[in-house]
Amino acid sequence: MTDQDTKGLPARRAALRMMDAVLRRGETLDNAAHAACQGINAREDRALARALAGEALRWLVDLDALIDSATHQILPEDAKPRAVLRLMLAGWLRLQTPPHAVVATGLDLLMGGPRRLAHGVFSTLVKRSVILPETPSLPEAVAARWGERALPVAQGLAVPPPLDLTLRDPAETALWAEKLGGTSLMPGHVRLSRGSAVETLEGFNEGAWWVQDLAAAIPARLIGAGTGRALDLCAAPGGKTMQLAALGWEVTALDQSARRLELVRENLTRTGLNAETIAADALKWEPEGLFDAILIDAPCTATGTARRHPDVLHRIGARQIAEMAEIQQALIARAAGWLKPGGRLVYAVCSLEREEGGDQAAQVAGLVADPVSAAELPLGIAPTAEGWVRTDPGMLAEQGGLDGFFVARWRKG
Numbered sequence: 001m002t003d004q005d006t007k008g009l010p011a012r013r014a015a016l017r018m019m020d021a022v023l024r025r026g027e028t029l030d031n032a033a034h035a036a037c038q039g040i041n042a043r044e045d046r047a048l049a050r051a052l053a054g055e056a057l058r059w060l061v062d063l064d065a066l067i068d069s070a071t072h073q074i075l076p077e078d079a080k081p082r083a084v085l086r087l088m089l090a091g092w093l094r095l096q097t098p099p100h101a102v103v104a105t106g107l108d109l110l111m112g113g114p115r116r117l118a119h120g121v122f123s124t125l126v127k128r129s130v131i132l133p134e135t136p137s138l139p140e141a142v143a144a145r146w147g148e149r150a151l152p153v154a155q156g157l158a159v160p161p162p163l164d165l166t167l168r169d170p171a172e173t174a175l176w177a178e179k180l181g182g183t184s185l186m187p188g189h190v191r192l193s194r195g196s197a198v199e200t201l202e203g204f205n206e207g208a209w210w211v212q213d214l215a216a217a218i219p220a221r222l223i224g225a226g227t228g229r230a231l232d233l234c235a236a237p238g239g240k241t242m243q244l245a246a247l248g249w250e251v252t253a254l255d256q257s258a259r260r261l262e263l264v265r266e267n268l269t270r271t272g273l274n275a276e277t278i279a280a281d282a283l284k285w286e287p288e289g290l291f292d293a294i295l296i297d298a299p300c301t302a303t304g305t306a307r308r309h310p311d312v313l314h315r316i317g318a319r320q321i322a323e324m325a326e327i328q329q330a331l332i333a334r335a336a337g338w339l340k341p342g343g344r345l346v347y348a349v350c351s352l353e354r355e356e357g358g359d360q361a362a363q364v365a366g367l368v369a370d371p372v373s374a375a376e377l378p379l380g381i382a383p384t385a386e387g388w389v390r391t392d393p394g395m396l397a398e399q400g401g402l403d404g405f406f407v408a409r410w411r412k413g
Contacts, residue, residue: 008105010040014049015087016109019056022311024078029053029311048095055094056086058157058310061137063089070124071117081114081121088122099126134158142303142313146352149392153306153352153404156393161307162400163192165209166217166239168246168271176203183399185214186378188221191400207271212239214378215304215391215402219295219348220244222372222389222409228292232275233282233335236260238267240297241275249293251275254282283330290340298328300349300356304404307393325355329363336366339412344370348407352392357406361388367410378402 014036021032033053037046056063063086068074075082088106091097103122107115135155143150167176170188177183179202182190190209192201203209220243223230227248232241235253241264244251251274255261258279268275278285301316301324302309332347339345345367349356371387380396383389389407396402 008045008048008101009108011045011048012052012087012091012105012109014040014046015052015056016083018049018053019083019086022053022057023314026315027311028315029057029309032311051095052087052090054160054310056090057314058160059090059094059132059136060086060314061139062132063093065137066125066130066132067121070121070128079114081110081118084109084114084118085121088118089125092122092126093130093132139313141317145354149352149394152394153392154394156395156397156401157306157310159307160194161213161393161403162194163196163198164212164214164217164402165190165192166212166243167209168207168242168273172208176208179203185396185399189214189217189378205270207273210239210242210267210271212243213305213403214396215405216240216350217243218377218389218391218405219297219346219407220247222346222376222407223247223249223293223295223344226293228340229289230293230295231287231291231335231338233294233296233331234299235277235297236264238264240295242267242271242273244293244295245273245275246271252287252291253277254280254285256281283327283334287338290343291338292340292343294335294339294343294345296331296335296345296347298324298331298347298349298356300324300328300351301353302350303352304350304392304406307401307403321353321355324349324351325353325360328356328360332360332364336364336410336412339367341412343412344409345412346407346409348405350403350405352404357390358386358388361386361406361408364408364410366412368413370409370411372407372409 017036018032021027033050040046067085088102091102110118136157138154167188173184173187177190182192184190220240225247230244230249230251232253235241236255241251241253253264253275261277261279264277301320303312303316306312372383372389374382391402392404393401
C-alpha cells in the first residue's frame with residue numbers, strides 16, 4: 001500500500017518531518033513546511049500537514065504530559081513513537097479527527113514494536129477521555145524568561161489568530177468592513193475570521209488592502225503622514241513600506257534579501273503604491289542623503305508571533321536572543337546617523353524578549369525620546385510609562401488578540 005492509498009497519510013508524514021526539522025534542527029516552521037510538503041499537490045493536504053505540526057508544537061508540553069501519563073517508561077524526547085503520538089493527539093484533541101481515523105493514519109508512520117506501543121498509549125488516552133487545558137503550557141525556559149507576562153501570553157496562544165487587513169485608504173474602513181463581513185479595531189484596519197483564502201477576497205486584486213497583523217501595523221502609524229523621504233529598514237514582505245507610501249512618504253525600502261524584495265515589489269504593484277527597493281545589508285549600506293523618517297523593523301527572534309508560529313516556543317533560547325540584540329543595537333546606531341535634524345525614528349521588533357525591546361530602547365543615545373500617546377494606539381492598548389508600546393498575544397483577547405511587539409520612537413534634536 002502506498003501513501004496515496006491511505007487518505008491523509010502524506011500530510012501526516014509531512015507533519016512529522018516538519019516537527020523533526022523544528023525540534024531537532026532548529027528550523028522555522030515555514031522553512032520546514034516548504035521542504036516537507038514537496039510532492040504534495042493538494043492544497044488541503046498541505047494545510048492539514050501545517051495545522052497538525054502547528055498544533056502539536058503549540059500544545060507540545062501538554063501533549064507530552066498526556067503521553068507520559070500512559071506509559072510505564074518515559075519515552076525519550078526524540079523517540080519516534082513520541083513524535084507520532086504528539087501528532088495523533090493533536091489530530092484528535094485539536095483538529096477533532098475521530099480516533100479511528102487517527103489510528104488508521106497515525107500508526108502507518110511506525111513499524112513493528114513502536115506501532116503497538118503507540119496504539120496502546122493512544123487507546124488508553126481515548127478510553128480516559130483526556131482533554132487539554134484551556135491554556136497551553138509554556139516550556140519552562142520560556143515561562144522563566146517571560147515572568148509575569150507568561151500566563152497572559154499563554155492564554156493568547158490557545159487559538160490561532162484571525163486574519164488582519166490593513167487598508168490602503170483608512171477613509172474606507174467602514175466600507176471594507178461591511179463588504180468583507182469583518183470588524184475594525186482602528187481606522188484602516190479590518191479583522192476577518194481565519195480560514196479565508198486571501199486571494200479570493202473582494203479587494204485583493206485591486207490592491208485595496210494587504211494582510212498585516214494589527215500589532216505589526218502600529219510602527220508605521222507612529223511615523224505618521226508626511227511628504228519627505230522615509231526609509232523602511234528590513235522592509236520585506238512590504239506591509240510597512242506600503243503603509244508609509246500610503247501616508248504620503250517618498251519611501252526607500254531596504255532589505256538584505258533580493259528574493260524577499262520581490263514580494264515587496266509584487267505588493268506595491270498590486271496596491272498601486274510606489275517605493276524604491278534596494279537589496280543591501282543595512283550594516284554595510286550607505287544612503288545618498290539623509291531621511292526625514294526611518295522605520296527599523298529589526299531582525300529579531302519573533303517570539304511575539306507565537307500564535308501563528310508556535311515553533312518559536314521551542315527553538316529560541318539565550319543564544320539566538322543575544323545574537324539578535326547585537327544586530328539590533330548596531331542597526332539603531334547606524335540609522336540614527338542617517339536621520340535629518342527634527343526627523344523621526346521608530347524602532348520595532350515582533351519579540352517578547354526584554355533584551356530586544358526595553359533594553360535596546362534604554363541605551364539609545366543622541367536622539368530625543370518621542371513618547372507614544374494612547375490616542376495613537378488601538379483602543380485597549382496603552383503606552384508604557386516610558387512612552388513605549390508593548391503588545392502581547394494576551395491583549396484584546398475578546399476581539400481576537402494580536403501579536404507581541406515592542407515599539408519605541410525618537411526625534412533627532
